[in-house]
Structure formats: structure tokens, C-alpha cells
Amino acid sequence: MDLKVYNYLTREMEIFEPQVPGRVGMYVCGPTVYDHSHLGHVKTYVAMDVVVRYLKHLGYNVRHVRNITDVGHLLASGEDRIMKGARRYQLEPMEVVETYMASFFADMDALKVLRPHISPRASGHVPEIIQWVQGLIERGYAYEVAGNVYFAVEKFEEYGKLSRRKLEDLEAGARVQVREEKHHPADFALWKRADADHLMRWPSPWGEGYPGWHIECSVMSTKYLGQPVDIHGGGLENIFPHNECEIAQAEAYRDVTFANYWLLVGSLTVDGVKMSKSLGNFLTIKDALQLYTPEALRYFVLSSHYRGPVDFSQEALDAAQRGVERMHNTVRKLRHRIKNAPPAGTALLSDVSGLRDYRNAFEVAMSDDFNTPQALGTLFEFVKEVNRFLSENAYASVGTMVTMERIFTDLAGDVLGILPMSFVEPVESEELVAGLMNLVLTLRQEYRESQDWTQSDYVRSCLTELGITVNDDAGGSTWQLGR
């Protein structure tokens, strides 16, 4: 079955064909680490994670690179994001980066987003960046003005091809305050002069400065994945100017396509409007994980198509939490039945022959531009089928049930990541054990008082087997671990 993907570059569905059969290079624009990550990141990176997971499921050897932006990304005010964080928290800029990069990775791990193979940082690639900027100047695509180097968009004829923008339109709607030194208002910085109070600075042919925001992705994508890269992914809101600039830089630097397939993820909104700090309507991943399980958050994201927007609301998340629990109940029941069934029993052909259809339907959905909502639909039909089977067959064969369990593990688990490996909940054991022991000894005390020594001794010997010693004294029973 062919995998079809919607390529933002052509705005068409295309059959996915990597350059080297069986191998896929994928670059995803990562976060700027100047604060804790929020739900918007969940949408983008969970969606991209499922793309990676499904490619692996199809047997591709995937090399996944996702950058960490730790320098050069400015706020609207012109202030550097990292610098702002550093000032706020009285830290070195790189301490800010370290803190929030660790926070980001912790959040992604919690959400079961597979780690990329390489997480390159912009600050670690300044020599390469300088080399590229020089190359662009030499080739006539860039010019220097007082320590700043700009990319001349007019020189790159295809500028705007990804976001379908025309230079004239950009100029006309110029809400961009035109910097006098730019040749064209849409020219963007490749290298910026560091002012006296700018802490992050590197020597360069144009004086001390730091890289512009867009250049790092072109450089690092090409460095680790070659040019062209098979897939370039990220959030749709970055299509302009960021992705557009990446293309311009890379394709002007060497006359080779930058990326073959552009997979862009729709934005997350909150109650209909985009989540943003200025609106104060954002929720950090850490906060969200206090309220919902990782599986529920993933299910929520995957219940709408990755290219479309998704609207966060408490009702939607509650529904996701309950929905994913319904699936978990079935898998839990299945695993419990497998564990407690007699070991004999191969799968009955009549029971499992129809199960292939669910796998196929799932793959048909996923191979159609990663249609996770439809894939989930088939999984829930499967949930119903398994529930029916289990309630109708008190003595189902282990083989049949294992076959069913494998479908959940492969599809809901490995591909979508919405199934926990184990349902054993981490518990505050000390308090719980004390409570349970109190309960057990209270019940046992009733046997003792009615002189039912058989039951009473049975309970005590069971506890002994579990490594718990019970001492019966005049004043009642006490217990201790060990003997």
C-alpha cells in the first residue's frame, strides 16, 4: 500500500517516495527554549511523532532530527527571547537554555514522544552558519550593512513558493516597520550585529554578532540529513516567514531543492482562539499533565487531523480522557484474561481470520496522509468487537486473545502511543499498604471473634507467603514486613 502525504509545497496529495528506498530523513523545526512548553507544542510534536512512528511501522529506517533554538530568535520588540528569560531569572543565557531544554525533553518524554536521533542546537553550529552566510554573500544573495547581514529576497526568484506569497503583496501590506538599511522590506537577517549589552556573541567576518533565526534550520538540516531532506515538518504557523526563509537560504546557497515533502501541523486554539502568552490563555504541558494522562492528551491531538486546527476545551479533553480509558479497559481485561487462562490453546482460525480487517483498515487510514481520526475509528470498532468476544466466550483460547492483544499493542501502542505498556499505577505504597493491612486485619479479626480459625489461619498464612508477619497479641493483631 502506498503512503500518500499532503505536500504543502505542491498543495497536493503525493505518493511518498524517499530518495533512498527504505530510508527516510526527517527534519522538524523545534522549539525556542526560553520558557516551559505548552499545549501548542503537544499538538505539533505529538503529530510529528506519530508520523515518525508510522514510518517505522511501515519498515522505514527513519533518521529524525529536531533542532533546539537557543540563540537569535527575537521577540516582536526586537528583544532576544533567551536574553529576556535570562534577565527575568537573573541567569546566564545558557543557563536559561539548559533549564528549559531539560524541561522540554522531560515534557516530551512524559508524552511518549520518541526522542529524535539528533537534537542540534543553533549555538553549537555558529562556524557552519558563518560559512553559509559568507557563501550567500559570495553568490550575491546577501549583503552586509554595518555588521548586519541580510538575505536579499528579490534575488531569489522563488521566494514565497511555499507559503504562496508574492513579494509585491508583502510590500503592500507592510506592517513591518522598514529598517532603513534593508534593500527590500522583506529582506531578513542572516547575521545580526551584537550590541554592547548582548551577551550571546560570536566573532565573525562582520564583527561580533549572532545568527538570525532562520539560518540555523537550513544549516543543520543539510548538515545532518543532506540536501534535499526527504521530509521537513513543523507547525503551520511557521510557514511564513520561517519555512520560506529556510528554503531561500538553502536553495540559494546550493542549487538543490531544500526539502522534498513539507508536512505542516495545524495550530492549536483555546476556545476558538490561538493559544498565546499575550492572551494569557495558555496551559503548560506540566499543568495539563496534572489534569490528564499522557495517553489522553495524545488521543485528543490525534482525534483530529494533523493538518487541521484543534480547539482545546475542558469538555474535549474530558471526552478524550474517557475515550482512551474505554480502550484501556478492554486491553486491561484482555491482558488479565490472557494471564489467567490455561496455557494451552492456539488461535482459532474462525476467531482471528476477521481480525486482519482491522489492521488493514487502520493502515488504509494511516497511509492516507496519516488520517489518525479515521484510524482511531477503526480501533474503537475493534474495541467493541473484542468486548463482545470476551463477554461471549468465558473460555476463549489464549492464542486468539494474544492475537487481539497484539493488534492493540502494535497499532494503539507502537504507532499512536496511546496505550500504556503496563497498567500498573505507581502508588504511594506506604500509605496504601498500611490502609490495606488495616482492612485485612479488621476482616480477619471478625473471623477470630467468631472462632473461625480455618479462615483466620488461611489469611495469616497468605500474608506470610507475601512476606508479612502477623503477630496476634491480647490487644489485637499487629504486622510487619519480613520476620
Next chain:
RNA sequence: GGCGACGUGGCCAAGUGGUAAGGCAAGGCUCUGCAAAAGCCUUAUUCGUCGGUUCAAAUCCGACCGUCGCCUCCA
């Protein structure tokens, strides 16, 4: 102003020419000592509105209404 996306049952959401998946919620029934879980059934003659094309349209075309995104930092 320019570019773009979207509008499907109470809520969320698939479905791009052949007669409306799935999840949540609600109601009824079954199972059940009770509870939970689960199963069965019910809930859109209809897909923003109005026209058009077609044997056939949620799906194509046009107009209009509405919502949102990008164009400035964002995942």
C-alpha cells in the same frame, strides 16, 4: 488590505461524486446481590445559506453569511 483554512447530530470529529465512520454526552433494555465494566437499541432524510452542474453532491462550480489562522514573535 493581501494570502489561506474551515463551517457535518447536544459536544468533538472522519468522510472530496453514489446515498452520513468513530469518540463523548443523553435515554431505554440486557447482564448483575449491590456497584462498576460490558453488550444491544435509540438520537443528522441530513452536512452554514441560496443558486447551479449531474441520473446522483456533505463532496464539483458560483454568490453570500459566519468563524479562525497567517501577513509581526510563536509549535
